[in-house]
Amino acid sequence: MKLVVIAPRGKMGSAIVRVAAAREGLELAAGVGAPGGDYIGRDLGEVALVGRALGVPVVENLETVIEGCDAVIDFSVRKMAPMVLESALRHRKALVCGTTGLNEEENNLFQAAAKQIPIVRAANTSRMVFLMNRFLKMVSGELGDQVDVEILDMHDRWKLDAPSGTALELGRTIAKGQGVALENVAEFGRRGHGARSSGSIGFHSLRAGDIPSSHIVFLGGMGERLEIAQHSYNMDCFAHGACDCAAFLAGKPAGLYSVENVFGSTQEE
Numbered sequence: 001m002k003l004v005v006i007a008p009r010g011k012m013g014s015a016i017v018r019v020a021a022a023r024e025g026l027e028l029a030a031g032v033g034a035p036g037g038d039y040i041g042r043d044l045g046e047v048a049l050v051g052r053a054l055g056v057p058v059v060e061n062l063e064t065v066i067e068g069c070d071a072v073i074d075f076s077v078r079k080m081a082p083m084v085l086e087s088a089l090r091h092r093k094a095l096v097c098g099t100t101g102l103n104e105e106e107n108n109l110f111q112a113a114a115k116q117i118p119i120v121r122a123a124n125t126s127r128m129v130f131l132m133n134r135f136l137k138m139v140s141g142e143l144g145d146q147v148d149v150e151i152l153d154m155h156d157r158w159k160l161d162a163p164s165g166t167a168l169e170l171g172r173t174i175a176k177g178q179g180v181a182l183e184n185v186a187e188f189g190r191r192g193h194g195a196r197s198s199g200s201i202g203f204h205s206l207r208a209g210d211i212p213s214s215h216i217v218f219l220g221g222m223g224e225r226l227e228i229a230q231h232s233y234n235m236d237c238f239a240h241g242a243c244d245c246a247a248f249l250a251g252k253p254a255g256l257y258s259v260e261n262v263f264g265s266t267q268e269e
Contacts, residue, residue, distance in 0.1 A: 001250050002029040004069040006084055007076035008048045008058055009039060012098070015239035016073055017048035023243055030065035031058040062087045071246045074099060075238075077160070082106055089113045094249040096120045096242055100165030114256035118249045122259045123165030125241030128230050129215065130263045133173050135228055136217060140177025147219040147226075149174055150202040154214040162205035163188065166215055171201050174217070213238075 003020055007013040008031030020026045031044040037060065039047045045054035059065055066072065066087055071094035074084045081099040088095040097110065100123050110121055124130075140149075153167040163171075168182070175182040180199070187200045196202075216229040232238070241259065248262045 001025060001071060001247060002027045002069045003246055004028075004030050004032060004062065004065055004072045005044075005048075006032050006062070006072065006074040006080065007034070008044055009033060009037070010076065011235050012075040012238060012242075014048040015235035016075065016242050017044060017054075018050050019236065019239040020243050020246075021045065021050050021054055025247060026243060028054055028056055029069040030056050032062045032065070033058045033060055035060040066091045066093060069093060071096065071249055073242055073246055075242065078102055078106070082109055085109055085113055085119075088119075089117055092117055094118045094246070094252070096122070096245045096249065098122050098125060098238075098242060101161035111256060114254060116254050118252040118254055118257065120245040120249060120257045120259070120262065122241075122245060122262075123169045124213075124238065125245060125259060126230065126232065126237045127241055127244075127263055128237065129166060130241075130259050132215070132217075132228055132230050133170065133260075136170060136173045137177055139219065139226065139228070140174040143219060143221070144178055145199055147221045148196060148200075148202075150204065150218040150220070152204045152206065152214075152216045152218070154206040154208070154211050154216075156210045156212070157207050159207055162207070163203040164205065164213075164215070166213075167203055167205070170215060170217055171203065174201060 003026060005013055005016050008017050020028055028044060033040055039058055040060045042058055043053045044056050044058050045052050047058050072088050073096045075098040078101045151167050151171055153164040172182045185199055185201050187202050212234055213232040219226040245262050
């Protein structure tokens with residue numbers, strides 16, 4: 001399966017290039033960088049610090065290389081996502097998109113495009129975060145409104161959206177298990193004077209240094225609490241998951257897929 005990786009100099013993009021370059025069954029066709037970047041035209045392996053040349057270039061225009069690939073992997077920034085989607089749709093290429101912070105209108109674009117091409121949308125491609133979501137489905141159904149839920153996400157100082165897309169995904173899982181809509185119970189940060197709102201799901205975001213990614217869900221009961229957490233040491237866990245998503249799309253019909261489809265199908269096998 002031939003891949004084009006968007007933003008190969010970014011933390012996630014470079015990790016995906018390194019993982020894909022070493023993975024059997026995947027072949028890198030090109031990288032697409034920011035227009036005007038000083039690394040445009042250089043070898044993808046050099047740009048992503050793979051340690052060897054890969055024999056394919058980093059270009060600034062996806063349109064010039066997309067016909068030579070089977071799938072595009074995009075973990076870039078919000079302003080890039082609709083443009084990458086438009087190009088993938090025009091050329092009927094599979095797409096893995098992990099870009100977070102998209103608004104409702106932008107999310108609707110993916111819903112519409114998925115009627116014509118296969119797409120994996122994933123706020124987080126870690127297999128352990130996938131399992132964390134499964135645990136939370138079970139726990140939230142068992143405990144219901146007997147606990148107070150607080151979600152903490154920690155990322156590096158450059159993370160643009162808060163709460164993280166993963167934190168919101170975890171919150172949606174819990175809310176669904178409790179039979180409520182997240183938008184009706186979510187509270188973001190806390191200050192001032194007054195008791196905690198009963199039944200709310202609290203979100204808190206810490207941004208500091210080069211923290212890769214951590215998510216902790218606190219389920220506070222009376223006299224005890226349960227914590228479910230995932231901590232990444234680097235970007236490799238997400239990169240492996242992103243490549244799993246791309247491999248999953250080989251031969252798939254048009255549709256909007258999730259990591260539940262990707263990792264769930266692997267478990268069933």
